[in-house]
Amino acid sequence: MSSVYVMEHPLIQHKVGILRNKETGSKEFREIVEEISMLMCYEATRNLPLRDVEVETPVTKTKAKAIAGKKLGIVPILRAGLGMVDGMLNLVPAAKVGHVGLYRDPETLNPVEYYCKLPIDADERDIFVLDPMLATGGSASAAIQFIKDKGVKRIRLMCLLAAPEGVQRVQNEHPDVDIFLAALDEKLNEHGYIVPGLGDAGDRLYGTK
Numbered sequence: 001m002s003s004v005y006v007m008e009h010p011l012i013q014h015k016v017g018i019l020r021n022k023e024t025g026s027k028e029f030r031e032i033v034e035e036i037s038m039l040m041c042y043e044a045t046r047n048l049p050l051r052d053v054e055v056e057t058p059v060t061k062t063k064a065k066a067i068a069g070k071k072l073g074i075v076p077i078l079r080a081g082l083g084m085v086d087g088m089l090n091l092v093p094a095a096k097v098g099h100v101g102l103y104r105d106p107e108t109l110n111p112v113e114y115y116c117k118l119p120i121d122a123d124e125r126d127i128f129v130l131d132p133m134l135a136t137g138g139s140a141s142a143a144i145q146f147i148k149d150k151g152v153k154r155i156r157l158m159c160l161l162a163a164p165e166g167v168q169r170v171q172n173e174h175p176d177v178d179i180f181l182a183a184l185d186e187k188l189n190e191h192g193y194i195v196p197g198l199g200d201a202g203d204r205l206y207g208t209k
């Protein structure tokens with residue numbers, strides 16, 4: 001069974017509170033999503049292997065550390081996942097970016113695929129799938145399956161908020177995929193929205209409602 005990490009860092013928790021506030025407008029919402037993504041990236045990459053390197057400082061030669069050539073990829077689920085990309089790239093600028101286009105049918109709540117483009121060498125990379133919201137888990141689970149179908153073996157899922165139902169579904173369908181969250185909420189409502197949640201992440205990011 002995969003692990004679920006809820007990031008309790010005070011800065012992350014503080015910023016999640018701002019996202020939840022319905023008075024927070026799109027500009028600030030986008031900025032905070034980027035900031036939280038950067039903080040989560042920092043936490044989620046703490047086990048990356050290091051190698052020794054030699055560098056010359058202005059004073060002397062010394063041993064230093066470098067990331068041991070691990071290739072990372074990030075795959076936002078369109079559209080709301082796009083809001084998390086720059087935060088990740090700020091810290092891991094060499095990561096390649098793929099995209100999976102999915103929307104959730106408002107009646108059935110089932111994911112509908114409309115786009116998938118991954119880095120050519122995705123199967124050699126450790127991939128982070130990004131989506132602010134893990135509600136029923138249908139979208140994340142389908143996106144992970146598309147990525148696995150392209151031969152990718154090492155996948156992690158990073159979301160801001162999740163409902164227990166979504167976590168359960170991803171864990172059942174993809175027991176190899178660890179899940180990183182900023183908050184684990186109470187439940188889903190009758191429309192499949194996370195409670196207490198933050199509303200529709202895509203609409204709040206891009207001002208479409």
Ligand SMILES: O=P(O)(O)OC[C@H]1O[C@H](OP(=O)(O)OP(=O)(O)O)[C@H](O)[C@@H]1O
Binds near residue numbers: 080102111134
């Ligand atoms: O876990 P689920 O029940 O599948 O719901 C979560 C999905 O719903 C939202 O996307 P939405 O369908 O609103 O698309 P958008 O990003 O284009 O707004 C969200 O960004 C997730 O992708």
Ligand SMILES: O=c1cc[nH]c(=O)[nH]1
Binds near residue numbers: 133197199200
């Ligand atoms: O609460 C929710 C559920 C799905 N998608 C969202 O954007 N918000």
Ligand SMILES: [Mg+2]
Binds near residue numbers: 202203
């Ligand atoms: Mg949406």
